[in-house]
Amino acid sequence: IREENPRMYNDAGHMLYYSFGTMSILLQEILAFLRKMVEGSLKYRSIKRIANVLTLIQSIAANSATREKLIDSQVPIFLLPVIKFKSPLEDFDNICAVALSVIGIMCQAREPKIIKWAVDNQISEACWSCTDTGNELTRVIGMHILEAILRNEYGMSYICSPMCDDLLTGMMKAWREMITILAKNQDYSPRLVFHVLRCYMLLCVHDRGFSAVLSYLPDPMLDGTFIESAEKFPIIGRLLDELRMTIGGNVQQLQTHAF
Secondary structure: OOOOOHHHHHHHHHHHHHOOOHHHHHHHHHHHHHHHHHHOOOOHHHHHHHHHHHHHHHHHHHOOOOHHHHHHHOHHHHHHHHHHOOOOOOOHHHHHHHHHHHHHHHHHOOOHHHHHHHHHOOHHHHHHHHHHHOOHHHHHHHHHHHHHHHOOHHHHHHHOOHHHHHHHHHHHHHHHHHHHHHHHOOOOOHHHHHHHHHHHHHHOOOHHHHHHHHHHOOHHHOOOOOHHHHHHOHHHHHHHHHHHHHHHHHHHHHOOOOO
8 A cells, every 4th residue: 555555555654643542552462462472472363463563553654744753652662572583483574574664664764863763772783683684675674774874973973983883893794794695696685785885885984984894895895796786786886886986995905806
């Protein structure tokens, strides 16, 4: 419905938030799901049910009139355990992606209050975890959120602050591993390559971020490995060119070669 009828989708978010008792019911559904997670009693029916609940919350997150109110309600905080939880159930990765997409929808407008909320509630750390161990969709959403955070001055200052060395280093290592895998199968996820490149470029405008990129940038980003993807997707080619130009004279430090 979001793509087919954006206006109806937008109106649905407004009606859901302002309907009497609806937010309480949605929160109760989330809490019931969390309880089953802890008890180890999740079933397919529970997963299907929470997927529907999260889809409704997505529409609230997408509405500009209710987005900040959703933050104020603190309901998204209760999605973090879902995002961080590891389950052997095959369908659970998709639930993690849907829960993460609620935060992604909120952050995509890059509103300062929401980005600050995301930073203060360790969404960056949750996204790092997702990009390290999640499936393809979860990783794409996680990178999308990290990009929105890095485009905000408060978010950039947080991620590149000395107290967040573990976060920055962890992200660099996760991205390096991810790019190394993607280099072997470039058809797997051009979207991931695109978002990682965007995040590298954003980090390069900050001294500490630039140093981290120099230290952990994987060879395939600069040695011509992604030339096939660059030809198929010109935006990836342009970002690779920009990254090479930004690295400039430091290419030798990375022991890489130009195309």
